[in-house]
Amino acid sequence: MNKAVDMFETLLGLLGGLALFLFGMNLMSERLQKVAGEKMRNILGLMTKNPVFGVLAGALVTAVLQSSSATTVMTIGFVSAGLMGLPQAISIILGANIGTTMTAQIIAFKISDYIFLFIFLGFIMSFVGRRERIKDIGLTIFAFGVLFLGIDTMGAAMKPLAASPVFTEMISQVAGIPILGVAVGTLMTLVVQSSSATIAVLQNFASQPGPDGTSSIIGLAGAIPILLGDNIGTTITALLASIGQSRSAKRVALSHCIFNISGALLFVWFVPAFAQFVQMISPTGPEVEVISRQIANAHTCFNVAMTLIWLPFIPLMVKAVMTILPDERRGKRKEGLSLREPAYLDRNMIAQPAAAMQMTVQEILRLAHASSDVLGRLVEAVSASDAAQLAQVEAQASDAHALSKRITSYQSEMFSMGVLTEEQAGLAARLMRVQNEVTRIDALAGSAAGNLKGSHYTKTARKGLHDSLDIVREMLSRSVTALENGDAQVVEYARHMYETVFNIGIDLRKDHVRRVAQGECDPELTEQYNNILLTVDRMGDACVNIAEAARAIDFGYFIVVDDEQAPSEDEGERDDERDVPTADAPKADAAPQNA
Incomplete structure (x- = not known):
């Protein structure tokens, strides 16, 4: 016993x-x-x-x-x-x-x-x-x-x-x-x-x-x-x-x-x-x-x-x-992987915040580069007055919004687990701010494409929209690159180009009023045209916010080993209360019109 x-x-x-x-x-x-x-x-x-x-x-x-x-x-x-x-x-x-x-x-x-x-x-x-x-x-x-x-x-x-x-x-x-x-x-x-x-x-x-x-x-x-x-x-x-x-x-x-x-x-x-x-x-x-x-x-x-x-x-x-264990996908992404589907986020890593934050950064960067592609397609569609491309812009904007929701959900799970340090929580909040600005650009691009469908603009009007949108596209591209390499100089560039876009918008409105007065444009399209110009202005403002994030970048999160995979961004602290136009923005009538 x-x-x-x-x-x-x-x-x-x-x-x-x-x-x-x-x-x-x-x-x-x-x-x-x-x-x-x-x-x-x-x-x-x-x-x-x-x-x-x-x-x-x-x-x-x-x-x-x-x-x-x-x-x-x-x-x-x-x-x-x-x-x-x-x-x-x-x-x-x-x-x-x-x-x-x-x-x-x-x-x-x-x-x-x-x-x-x-x-x-x-x-x-x-x-x-x-x-x-x-x-x-x-x-x-x-x-x-x-x-x-x-x-x-x-x-x-x-x-x-x-x-x-x-x-x-x-x-x-x-x-x-x-x-x-x-x-x-x-x-x-x-x-x-x-x-x-x-x-x-x-x-x-x-x-x-x-x-x-x-x-x-x-x-x-x-x-x-x-x-x-x-x-x-x-x-x-x-x-x-x-x-x-x-x-x-x-x-x-x-x-x-x-x-x-x-x-x-x-x-x-x-x-x-x-x-x-x-x-x-x-x-x-x-x-x-x-x-x-x-x-x-x-x-x-x-x-x-x-x-x-x-x-x-x-x-x-x-x-x-x-x-x-051979490859199931080429590079890092599956062939034909939809923008709606995350390419980097892994829920098994949420309990390890250092790895999860790294994946979040890469996914937001992917979203930003996709937004740059959306703007490029919008520029081409305006120049060619191509309704099919405008429809693709709307579809891509919808996909980007879906991906943004998945990223937000992933970050929310990290917050709820309580595994983040104060530093990581601050970085996560700043990343969400940048993500919101990128998503805002996508929503604005989709809204602009919706307003442009079904309308025939004069060559002069299309040229002005093309030029201002092309400047915004370049601003976004440069801003995202700055988030990758910490180039603080891009902030001054973005602000200067934003002023250029703003001034172009004023000139385009003046030209439109002149054409309406001369009977060259349909006066009923004035509100729609003005909304499109306002949308372009808001895109430029969002690009400035992203550019400012480069000044507070944490270089440790943007280490590039694989040249095919670009790194990501960090912070955006500007407090902006402006709305993102969506379905409330005026849409074109079914019948083709001229502006």
Whole structure:
């Protein structure tokens, strides 16, 4: 009876300690992402010029965020947004595998005497801090303490196991058969869904003394196969998590799987030699005192060695991944993808704001370039007096409005989840402002096309409309480009050209009055013609608003790797209460008229 009670208490201790560890790890990673996530995202974007920089970026970001999952998700977001190719993504994943070994290195430190100090300080900072950043730092420190409290709890629960002859015999069987150890490690990670947790458990368990009181109950040679299995288990977890996600997510998960499984299959044949090498580079002393550090070093050496092996063969891994998961679409967009359908937004990424914001930027940029195409078609339609092209402008404007609603819905979901930092929330609000201006231009273009249908304007009137619309089209094109490259000079250009459009509108109204007086134009078209000129004026005003956004651009969001995918924009703060003419604007009569 007592043995059953003891086993139950041991099991509760292990599960409780594991729960504390996972809670602390997840909370620490979440808060670190809020504190440093934006800076880490910038590092990922800027340090991918070659595979070596990609590895360094992945290792640094993962070491800081204490989450290879966060790094992987940001990388997937970059790939899905067309800002990063698969080779760069794979180099970052290689680095992330190195960075994640920092967790085991930290666990190897003996800080049991300071656990409650970390918990207390973190609680006080999060409880009394007024600023969001201070609260996040406090919760990070608190989570760090809880993480180590979980480790100590697991360690205390494992002590009775080390004294059990039955359990000791089972462990000796695992330690003597490397393949069995790999299977145990894989199964552990699949159950716990965290390689960091299972490696922490392994470090704690290996630190328990055997019968002689100084040797580890399992030894380094017995721990290494389990460690290799932990690495395999985490790749299967990633593969399962990628089900239902984008093809980019599946490819990144598959490359991670190839990396770790190939490493485990290679190292399992050299466990004794690898153990001797790790012991040689690790601190000396009684085995139970140093084995936690030895396991951490083995984890680091394994990932560094496999990174060095795979680094020259990244093109080979890309080819293998592309063969297993071939393209479903060319470039980044499906053939014939309607403007109504988002090309970049991925709802699986909403919980990761850095990646989701990147995708939102790219989708808004796509909307802006489509708006420039709409204006170009409108210019051609006015010049040729082509009713079919005017109808296409109306259809494109409707599609753009539908896409804008999808973008707004995506951002609203991010807001509702409460995952955005103050900086990200501010950027999201500014992006919505720019999106509104772009959508406004589309609605105005559709309204102008509707007013122009069924009316025959004089050559002079069409020439004036063509010239003013062409100026607005160029303003929009230049403004969007400024959002990509941060060209603040475009603001003065846009304002100057807006004045030109305004003055052209005045001259066109004067000319129209003169033609009406001379009987050359139908006076009943005066209101319609005036509304079209007002619409052009409002388009120019919207272009100025977009141009002004370039002055507050965050360059970190506009990193271009794929030349086919242009980047996006950032801010527009002008408060404009003007209405967008839609169905209320006067339409042309069914019968052709002249103006």
